[in-house]
Amino acid sequence: SYKLTQPPSVSVSPGQTASITCSGDEVGKRYVCWYQQKSGQSPRLVMYQDTSRPSGIPERFSATNSGDTATLTISGILPMDEADYYCQAWDTNTVIFGGGTKLSVL
């Protein structure tokens, strides 16, 4: 079955740029979306169809998807960006989630 792999953790200082990767076989040929989940909260969609931001998501959030890697980039990191981030794709009639990445703002 298809698998999406994320690094368990990423650390970044306030104001810097964080990049969270999501690796999968030819993931660039599929659409990917991304979720942010803060502690104790439900996930929140922050990117869909590779590069589209839902209403209310700041422009600091951007994404790319090519080859075997999709990447979520958050620029000008704020303390409020500290959360778990999950990538997600659709494959053979199933929704696939990555294992999640904990973003720590130092």
Next chain:
Amino acid sequence: QVTLRESGPALVKPTQTLTLTCTYSGFSFTETAMCVSWIRQPPGKALEWLALVDWDDDKFYNTSLASRLTIYKATSQVVLRMTNMDPMDTATYYCARGYASGSYPLDYWGPGTLVTVSS
């Protein structure tokens, strides 16, 4: 305003069947490409997708759990049944609205309901 809310038992015994209900408002299943998924998250662990039903009443299941899952629509509700519950099924269960297109993004989520499996 789109809202979803999960409801069901907080505690079930091993081997029992779990029935969860997602009550939604603010959208209609008659809209093309609309769908509702169930997702779970064990404490401290990652999200795991369980099942989806779409506007055309097509149903899709996590292949590893398909033999235990049933999803169906009712009026303003989507119901998930999971048989033969095990302590490993202890998790927060979420329902979410999605679009059956592209990555099948889930744009509105319920608050989740914690289900504990214990004798």
